[in-house]
Amino acid sequence: MKISVPRVWRELKSHYLLEASVCTKCGKIHYPPRTICDNCKNHKLIRRKLSGEGEVLTYTVQYVVLEGYREHAPIIFAIVKLKEGVNVLAPLTDVKPENVRVGLKVTAVLRKITEDGDLGLIKYGIKFKPMKEFRNEGNVAYESEKRTRKNS
Amino acid sequence: MKSIKDVGIVSWGVYFPKYRIKCSDIGKVWGFPPQYSDGLRVYEKTVANIDEDTITMGWEAARYAVARAKIDPKEIEAIYVGTESKPYAVKPSITIIAEALGITPKTLGADLEFACRAASEAMEASIGLISSGMIKYSLVIGSDTAQASPGDVLEFTASSGAAAFILGLRSENIVAYFEGSYSYITDTPDFWRRSLAQYPMHGEQFTGDPAYFAHIISAVKGLMEELGFKPSDFDYVVFHQPNGRFPLKAAARLGFSKEKVLPGLITPMIGNTYNGSALIGLAAVLEVANPGQRILLVPFGSGAGSDAYSIIVEEGVKEKIHLAPTVKELLEDKEYVDYTCYSKYRGLTSKFNF
Numbered sequence A: 001m002k003i004s005v006p007r008v009w010r011e012l013k014s015h016y017l018l019e020a021s022v023c024t025k026c027g028k029i030h031y032p033p034r035t036i037c038d039n040c041k042n043h044k045l046i047r048r049k050l051s052g053e054g055e056v057l058t059y060t061v062q063y064v065v066l067e068g069y070r071e072h073a074p075i076i077f078a079i080v081k082l083k084e085g086v087n088v089l090a091p092l093t094d095v096k097p098e099n100v101r102v103g104l105k106v107t108a109v110l111r112k113i114t115e116d117g118d119l120g121l122i123k124y125g126i127k128f129k130p131m132k133e134f135r136n137e138g139n140v141a142y143e144s145e146k147r148t149r150k151n152s
Numbered sequence B: 001m002k003s004i005k006d007v008g009i010v011s012w013g014v015y016f017p018k019y020r021i022k023c024s025d026i027g028k029v030w031g032f033p034p035q036y037s038d039g040l041r042v043y044e045k046t047v048a049n050i051d052e053d054t055i056t057m058g059w060e061a062a063r064y065a066v067a068r069a070k071i072d073p074k075e076i077e078a079i080y081v082g083t084e085s086k087p088y089a090v091k092p093s094i095t096i097i098a099e100a101l102g103i104t105p106k107t108l109g110a111d112l113e114f115a116c117r118a119a120s121e122a123m124e125a126s127i128g129l130i131s132s133g134m135i136k137y138s139l140v141i142g143s144d145t146a147q148a149s150p151g152d153v154l155e156f157t158a159s160s161g162a163a164a165f166i167l168g169l170r171s172e173n174i175v176a177y178f179e180g181s182y183s184y185i186t187d188t189p190d191f192w193r194r195s196l197a198q199y200p201m202h203g204e205q206f207t208g209d210p211a212y213f214a215h216i217i218s219a220v221k222g223l224m225e226e227l228g229f230k231p232s233d234f235d236y237v238v239f240h241q242p243n244g245r246f247p248l249k250a251a252a253r254l255g256f257s258k259e260k261v262l263p264g265l266i267t268p269m270i271g272n273t274y275n276g277s278a279l280i281g282l283a284a285v286l287e288v289a290n291p292g293q294r295i296l297l298v299p300f301g302s303g304a305g306s307d308a309y310s311i312i313v314e315e316g317v318k319e320k321i322h323l324a325p326t327v328k329e330l331l332e333d334k335e336y337v338d339y340t341c342y343s344k345y346r347g348l349t350s351k352f353n354f
Ligand SMILES: [Zn+2]
Pocket: A023, A024, A025, A026, A027, A028, A037, A038, A039, A040, A041, A042
């Protein structure tokens, strides 16, 4: 599978950082980022990093995969509804199909998406993995508020 | 070595994959005696998922370090990754990690190379940069997906994981500070991988005494002499941990009790994470140590070299522990895979692309 080098470079920020574009007029958040707001046609949008925390809205399991993805199969594609209210289409990782359900809490992680054979570029990007509820503390986002509140 | 101004650890972050393989399963496939891995004192090792590598694991450990630091990532003015399993032979891993953390472009950055000790060299360099006032914070990452030829004894231990530390001046909100360090390197042929080779070779007779023990013991003795310390001055001892046995042996030779080593001895549960090895051990100790206690940290890298650090735990440590997953929590979050799955995840078997 041939990876487009310019495209990987162009999409770095949105794929690595989950960077969206936010309309300065109506506030609509666009992911992937857009240059013109599709709600109010405003041209002034600013970039903002999304939280990466959300839940699975719906998903599908892909067994027939594109060339270059066989080792990654089955691939679970999910539409994740982020805390900000934006829906993001991305693969899930570190979870088996039988353990995925609608409403599953997930968090964004940087993972390898695919490689262009042995010689070409390696493409990295955001995937979502189940949010682990650790015993001592909230979730993997590790918002410090709760802890700080407890300590104060 | 001592810096002009005291430099400390602002925060730490650890990540290793949730997948594990039992070392006894590896032994069964290759016909080793049933108790072979027990002899190494390594029972399970982490297995990186098919979509994980040094970059993704390093990023995740770094992200947790940033969460614990409670600083603006933009204030990090140097970022280093020490690794011997770079996804690209030429193209820095650190630029991808830095970009994905949102700390580009105004920062120093490099991939460092020295077998399992590369991240420690980054730590030494960072102490100098911070102490001199050139930079405010440095982010040091040790990350590896260690390679071992299938069937080699190395396969019992070579695993995947990462640790990250943010360093800054002692006057910042730190969790511990460096009292001093001592480095010791020589040309020793104990372990190598030629540039196009897929798996490393090891000079069997050199692994133990001339490499691991000689360098670690010399670095520790050098440090204790320079700082005027004796073994009883240290509360915890964290050595590089290629297996579960070597650190205990080194401790015994230097006169440290087993009890000082065990809290930071993580390899028996996750394998040898190479550049993460000693640093994950340090993180585990920070999560249990009390302010005022003294930690001896001694990473080692083949080829060979070792650095001994004396570290004093500060008050700030307790409040930062639960701002990110602890080593203990990561140890408990696991899922076993069999040898077949492991060999696909580690690229030992892959589909031929026409
Ligand atoms: Zn708008």
